[in-house]
Amino acid sequence: MKKIWIAVVAVVIVAVVGLGSWWAVDRNTYAGMVASSKDVKKWTADTKPLQSNAAVEKQLNRLTQATKADKDLMATQATIVIPGLRGAWSINHKTGKAEFGTDWVPQGVTQSGFDFYISMYDGKHKLNSIITQVSQDTGKYVKTLILNSTSHVGAITYDTTHKRLIWSDDNGKPDGAGFGYANQNTIDTYQASVAQAPIESNRIKWALGHRTSAMTLYNNQLIIVKYGAKKSQHSIVAVSLNKQGLPNPVSSKEMKAAIAKAPTADLEKDPLNTGLKQLIKDKIIDSYTAGWNRMQGVAIAKNGVTLISQSNGEHPGKIFIRVPEGGGWSNLKFKKPTIGATEVNVPNSVEQVSLTTDGQLLSMAFESGARQYRESGSFLHRNQFMDRLLVLGVKVE
Numbered sequence: 001m002k003k004i005w006i007a008v009v010a011v012v013i014v015a016v017v018g019l020g021s022w023w024a025v026d027r028n029t030y031a032g033m034v035a036s037s038k039d040v041k042k043w044t045a046d047t048k049p050l051q052s053n054a055a056v057e058k059q060l061n062r063l064t065q066a067t068k069a070d071k072d073l074m075a076t077q078a079t080i081v082i083p084g085l086r087g088a089w090s091i092n093h094k095t096g097k098a099e100f101g102t103d104w105v106p107q108g109v110t111q112s113g114f115d116f117y118i119s120m121y122d123g124k125h126k127l128n129s130i131i132t133q134v135s136q137d138t139g140k141y142v143k144t145l146i147l148n149s150t151s152h153v154g155a156i157t158y159d160t161t162h163k164r165l166i167w168s169d170d171n172g173k174p175d176g177a178g179f180g181y182a183n184q185n186t187i188d189t190y191q192a193s194v195a196q197a198p199i200e201s202n203r204i205k206w207a208l209g210h211r212t213s214a215m216t217l218y219n220n221q222l223i224i225v226k227y228g229a230k231k232s233q234h235s236i237v238a239v240s241l242n243k244q245g246l247p248n249p250v251s252s253k254e255m256k257a258a259i260a261k262a263p264t265a266d267l268e269k270d271p272l273n274t275g276l277k278q279l280i281k282d283k284i285i286d287s288y289t290a291g292w293n294r295m296q297g298v299a300i301a302k303n304g305v306t307l308i309s310q311s312n313g314e315h316p317g318k319i320f321i322r323v324p325e326g327g328g329w330s331n332l333k334f335k336k337p338t339i340g341a342t343e344v345n346v347p348n349s350v351e352q353v354s355l356t357t358d359g360q361l362l363s364m365a366f367e368s369g370a371r372q373y374r375e376s377g378s379f380l381h382r383n384q385f386m387d388r389l390l391v392l393g394v395k396v397e
Contacts (some may be wrong), residue, residue, distance in 0.1 A: 034371065035087035037100035043192040045088035045132055047141045049081045050369055050387040059384055063316055063345045073341040076393035080139040082106050082118055083132045085369045085387050090127040091198065093150050098196065101127045105370040108156035108167070108214065108297075108352040109363050109389060112184070115142060116389060118365060119153035119167055123372045128198060129153045131167065133187070134389075145190060147180065148198035155215040155224065160357050162245045166222075168212040169203060177209035179247065207252040208237070208285070214297040214309075214352045221286060222247050225298050234295050235276065238286040250284055258282040289333075292320070299355035299362065301396040306334065309346075309353045309364060314383045317350030318343060319364070347386040349373065359396035363389050 035046045049056075056079055065071040087102040103123035110117050116134040129151050133142040147153070147167070155168040163184040170177045182190075182201040190199045213227035221238045239247045259267070262278040279285045291298075296317075297309035308320045321342050322334035336342045349368035355361070367373060369387035376383060 033086060033374070034102050037087070037089075040087055040089065040100065042098060043089050043144065043196075045084035045130070045141060045144050046086040047081065047083050048086055050085055050374065050385070053079075056386070056388060059347060059386070060390075063347070065345060066343060067341070069339075069341040070344045073344055073392055073394065074346075078391045078393075079388035080116065080134060080391065081388055082365065082369060083134065083141040084120055084130065084144070085371075088120075088130060088132070088144060089192070090122065090130050090144075090146050092126060093128050094126075099127055103371050104130070105372070106351065106365045106367050107152065107154045109365040110156045110158040110165070110352075110354045111136065111356050111361065111363060112158045112163075112165075113160060113356065116363060117145075117156060117158065117165055118389070119156040121152050122150060123370060125150050131156065131165070143190075144192055145182070145187065146192050146198045148201065149180075151180075152212075154227070155212045155352065157215050157217055157222075157354075159217055159245060166215070166246075168209055168215065170209055170212060177207055177212075178203050178205045178249075179209065180204075181246070204246060205249045205251060206247060207250050207255045208279075213295070216299055216354070217241075218300040218304075223298060223300060225291065225295055227294070227296060234291050234293065235272070235288050236291045236295075236298060237276070237288045240286050255279070255284070258284055296350060297352035297354075297364065299353045301355060301359040302357070303359075303396065305337070305359075305396045307353055307355060307362060309350045311350050312348065314348050316345040317348055317366075319346055319350075319353065319362075346390060348384060349386070355394070355396070360394065362392045362394045364391075365389055 033050050040046045065074060084104045087100055088104055089098055089100050092099040101122050104120040105123050106118055106120050108119040115136055118132045121129045129147045131145040135142055149169055151169045153167050157166050164181050166179055166181040169180040180201045180203050182199055186200055212224055214225040216223050220241050222241060224237045226235050242248055259275040259278050262274050266274040276288045292308060292310055294311050295308055296311045299307045304324045306322050310318045323337050325333050325335050347366055349366050351365045351367050353364045366386035368385035374385040
């Protein structure tokens, strides 16, 4: 009996030591993913990856695809490190002073033809949101654009006609939603280290813009995606652009006054769809469609081919490739294309997607590399994370 107890104690000791070692390795691994302010040049972002290229490749190779066309599309992949996931400099919104943050959450990505622009917000909601600029040719970090708010910046797009960057600016307060924008000349001349202030930008009040997860430009319209887990929460809305290529401002008062015109019984039964239909009648928006559950991003080719990203928690995300039918956005329905890829599995926590104007390059961002997500769980189980942009070579015809 004594020998049995000695064996049991020995097994327990080995297990405890093994678990302790496992915990220590895990702790050191994740602690090593957080940069120190002294290691990152002031006013810039850390550019080191969180994981090896081999780890990224392994994660991508685990994804299964339903068809050969879907598999072939994923085979064209390239990845680019998202700057700032280990840490980046910004400005403390209250004090106005430079401060280093390590809780940046990627949200949107867009392409100008020369650079990627990746929007990120501070998970602690203390520092001004940022947009990092990365060269499309080299994949290297160029600089950081510091915004003047702590907005979620869930959506971002580049207007190649007017050469300007547009982003969602929702501060979470009544009448606080809107869009910020800056021209390319302003972006080119901005250096955070010199200005020691946010980039100069303009703002359009747009009270409908809460929970905006993506936007893109199509057919002289701004297409806006509102995120939601249920059909009553999500939508795709199209808004006409004015002569300056921008949406007209909409105040909370104007929005409420328009919706109040709708029949009360209809509003009580289906407030979202009833309200949106009334906004169309009042020409505040052009059209809308419900879209998909957990829809995060949208990209539209010149011929109307539409790519939609869907996030599914810790499970693989999806890129739906659809062809519109039934007319314009006021009655938009989708069908699968008869040839080519139709539904591609991508890493978990996919966010916005972006398509170049020539329809040749599709990029997507992931929020799983953010500290609050990569550190979720325990040393016994950690979710996969993606610290790169995933770029696919596509041919939209």
